[in-house]
Amino acid sequence: MPDANDLERLFTRSDGSFVFARWGRAIAPVAFGVEEATLPAIKGAVEAVGHLTGHPVAETDPELGSNLMFFFVRDWDELGEVPGLDRLIPDLASLVGRLKDADANQYRVFRFDAAPDGGPGAIKAAFVLLRMDEHLSQAPAGALALGQAVQVALLWSDTAFAEAPPLVAGPGGAMLRPDVANVLRAAYDPVLPQSGRDPSLALRLAARMGRPQ
Template sequence: MTPAAAPGEARVRAFFTRSGGGYRFARWGRPQVPAIFGAAPEAERALTEALRAVAALSPHGVAAEDRELGANALVFLAERWADLREVRGLPRLVPDLDRLADVLGATGANQYRIFDFDGRGAIRLCITLLCVDDDLARLPLPALALSQAAMGMLLWSDRAFLSESPVALLEGGRVILRPEIAAVLRAAYDPELPDASLDPAHAAALAARIGAEGEGP
C-alpha cells in the first residue's frame, strides 16, 4: 500500500466525526440485500453490481433476502425530490417524507442517506435517495454507482465526501475506490473491532490496522 493509501489517525477520525461534533462509527452487522427503484435497466444493473462488489469487503457480503426486512440496501432515484412522494411504499419507510423532500429541494441537495440500526448499533438498513440533477447526470454511471455503494457501506461523517469523491477515475474510463477509502473499509470490517463506536479512540484502532496492512508480511 502506498503512503497515500494509508490515512493516519487524525484523517480516519475525521471520516467519522459529525459536523455538529462527536465521533460516531457504524458498520453493517448483516448481509446487504440491494433493491433499486426508479432506475433505467442499465443504471439498475450498475448500482446493483457496485453494491455487491463493495459489500464483498465485509464478511457479511450480500444475500438474496433479509428475513426481517426483505431488502435492506434500498436506492430510490427521481428527477425531482417532489417525485419521491409518489413512490409507492416510500412514505411508510420515510414517515416525514413530505418535509424532507421540501428541505432537500430548497437546499439544492442531490442525495440523502437514511440509516437504521440494530440493538448493537450496527447498520441494519440504508435508504439512499438520489435526485438525478445535472451534476449527477454528468457522472459516468460506474462512478455514480461505486460512490453510492461506498457511501452506504459505513456511517461516514456528513462531511466525509464534501470536497472529494470516494472514487477515482482512471485512464480508459475505469473507476476504482480511492485507495484510502478502500483501506478504511477493509479495516472497518475487522472482526475484532466493534460494529459501532462513539469513542474517538476507535479511530486509532482503525488507523493501526490500516498501517499494519500497508506494512505487509
C-alpha cells in the same frame, strides 16, 4: 496513509459527535426508478464493496426483504408518490422540503439495530435518494453506483467527502481512492465492534490500516 486523527475526522459529524457504524447483516440491494439495464451496475457496485470488505451481499434480508434501497427521481416531489416510503423514512415530507430548499441532488438515510447499551448499533437498512440533475445524469452508471455504495458501507461523517469524493479517475474509469479502500477494509475487521461512539475507536482503526488482506 490516514493516521488516527484523519480517521477520527472521517467519523466526526459537523455537530462534533463521533459516530461509527458498519453493516451488521448481509446487504440486500434493490433499485427503483431506473431502467433494467442499469440494475447490474448497481448490484455490481454493492458486490464490489462487499468483496473489498468481506461483508456478504444477499438477494433478500429475512426481516426486511431488501435493506439497501436506491431511489432515482427527476424531482424530489416524486418521493412522496412512492407507496409506503413515508413508513420507511420518518418525516418524509419534511425531508423532501429540506432537500428542495438546499437544491440537493443526493441524500442517504440510515436505520440501525439496537446496540447492547440501547443506543444505535450496526446499520440495519439504508435508503439512497438521488435526484438526477444535470450533474448526476452525466455520471456513468457504474461510477455513480460505486460512489453511493461506498458512502452507505459505513456511517461516514456528513463532512467526510466534502473536500474530495471517494472515487478518482483511473485508466479504466472511476475507481475507489486507495485510502478510502483501506479504511473500508479496516472498518470491517471482525475484531472491531460494529458500532461505537468513543473516538478512541479511530486508534484501533489506524492499527489495522495497511494490514495484509
